[in-house]
Amino acid sequence: MDKQEEIHFFRNIKPHIYGKLMYYNRIYKMEIIRPTTKGKIYEDYFTKEKKRLKSKHNHFLKTNAFYTYYYSGRTDEDHKYFLRSSFLFQEGLENHAFDLDQRFSTYYDYLTARIIGRELFYEYLHFRTTTQFDKIANENHRSIHWAESKAAVVELIYALHAAKAISGGQISLNKIAVTFQALFKIELQDIHHTFHRMKSRSGSRTLFLNQLVNSLETYMDKNV
Structure with a gap:
């Protein structure tokens, strides 16, 4: 080389x-x-x-x-x-x-x-x-949990980061992941490895985001 x-x-x-x-x-x-x-x-x-x-x-x-x-x-x-x-x-x-x-x-x-x-x-x-997140999740929002796959939440985290939707892109991916983990009581482990597996998907690489778009459009049609 x-x-x-x-x-x-x-x-x-x-x-x-x-x-x-x-x-x-x-x-x-x-x-x-x-x-x-x-x-x-x-x-x-x-x-x-x-x-x-x-x-x-x-x-x-x-x-x-x-x-x-x-x-x-x-x-x-x-x-x-x-x-x-x-x-x-x-x-x-x-x-x-x-x-x-x-x-x-x-x-x-x-x-x-x-x-x-x-x-x-x-x-x-x-x-x-970060006990404050645990307190919110456990005391005030016991019913809040992530119902999709871990790959789906990683896809969402990367999308928000790429769009600079959180703190104007000045917050790291790991900190966004920490926030999601605390809020939804989910352990994500190595989000970077999950992301690289997503990049090699056959067909659409943004399965969950596509699903969100379709769900939102269906919801809008039903709630005109």
């Missing part, structure tokens, strides 16, 4: 796969030792982890040049970070860097994966600690 293909792979493809592996591993380790009953200890368990994760994020933003580069959305120095020759020993590396296979790693693709994994984990912790 040429340099641009290599940069694309190590910045956009490998880190997203690796980051999700990190994310699911952290959830597994956290869930197997969490308190078994809800209450203050249960809530504190997730709240403390959320605060710790946010503190670590802020620390890296202040002390690590790569984190600042990545979060700024810059691409002008991608050749410095995402080519297999980009082990910058003079900048100081974490110990695990010496165990990486330099034929399939750039070190910074690992840091990118860790960023992605932490972002997903933070959204998960946010869902766990």
Whole structure:
């Protein structure tokens, strides 16, 4: 592959796969030792982890040049970070860097994966600690639940995000998903994987949206 293909792979493809592996591993380790009953200890368990994760994020933003580069959305120095020759020993590396296979790693693709994994984990912790949504759902709207498939709600989430219908498009897909999960008491897990499966559907890729349009038109015809 040429340099641009290599940069694309190590910045956009490998880190997203690796980051999700990190994310699911952290959830597994956290869930197997969490308190078994809800209450203050249960809530504190997730709240403390959320605060710790946010503190670590802020620390890296202040002390690590790569984190600042990545979060700024810059691409002008991608050749410095995402080519297999980009082990910058003079900048100081974490110990695990010496165990990486330099034929399939750039070190910074690992840091990118860790960023992605932490972002997903933070959204998960946010869902766990957002009790206001649970209170609304459990006390005031006990009858509200999602009656369609999980793929249908993912389709709707992506449509709203693509149309910038929520917060003018300034809110992330994961945060929209968290809101839907809390409101409808549904666990969506990996919405990105579901979306990519939708893209490969035979026939229409927007089954649920088409169904909504047909249902609305039928309803309008009946309620002239």
